[in-house]
Amino acid sequence: MNLFEIDIQSVFDMASQTILVNDTKRQAIVTTPPLKENEERFIHTLDIVHMGDLVTIDDDKYISLTESVTKRHSKYKAKIRHCNYVIKMPGEVIEDFKRDENGELILDRYGDPIPITIVGESVFIPCIIENKSFSIDGYQLLVADNTIIVIAQDNEVNRVKFTVNNTFSLMDYNWKVRNQDRTKKGLLILTCERV
Template sequence: MFDMDVQFLFDMASQTILVNDKEQKAIITNPQMSENEERYLHTMDCVTLGHIVTLDNEKFLVVSETVTKRHSKYKAKIRHCNYTIEFAGEVIEDYLRDENGNIVYDRFGEPILITIEGDSIFIPSIVKNKTFSIAGSQLLVAENQIIVIVQESEVNKEKFKVNNTFNLMDYNWKVRNQDRTKKGLLILTCERV
């Protein structure tokens, strides 16, 4: 009976959000003001560390571990992704083909080589230039370094390997360290190059 009452109240007060691009009902509350745009996310289904939440067309990253229910619901802290890092799409070299799929040749009888660029990849991220803290643990970085927090995924682990570079804020950055101690998050220390 209690669970049914909680579910009814939850359904009345909740709104629809996206969690990893899937619709889910949630109640959003505000923590104390801080320099970061943060919210508490209350859900009936578990939302875990590293999930991407879309709220009011903005991307947020779940930055607190949520394993068990609190008062018949899950509660997680989400932080606004203040940057989106863009990686160029995969480049494929192929031969020019006609509408039937046959290779097209130039006037010398050579196949015409073309370059096809795939869609860019956009990775929502939290970027800080001085310090970053999650659940009381604080990371300090040098003047020419930033901390980048992204969702832990196969694509992100590949794109942000140690020594890989990316462009952000009109600078090129090299990944110096990839911290995976918070399951679901990649915490990267990056240096300007």
């Protein structure tokens, strides 16, 4: 190990704070760029942070909008943006039949199994919501009236919950997913229309 690597580790030991990246503890130095309309920060880490990673700092959720595949001055740097909304999606609905403590079917008076509906726990999805335009590294996406852009982490749960034509409630309105863009690896960018 060279001397500079030891020095960068010492700097991290002194100046870093504990954050969560996808619910895993990491040490990071958090810096704040000039003030903008949205809360953005830079995180400097010794381990890579991918685009779309969900970062938690002091109980606030952020999404990484950039990806660094190479180190800059012996560390990785990523730009994160505050998740301004959390969308509550209904849990998984399972159709089953009523059973006793031994797992045997309970039958009605006609000898038919009694159907039941089991609703799983709701899923809370932190995301960025924009209603005019959204930009990632100069790529500008404009939207029409009664339309929003939802930026969430691209994962299996979110892909299923936000399939095209699914609806969700937000800001006292119902929204229908019209397009699911996954061209930015790690980000799920949705165009949604008010219905």
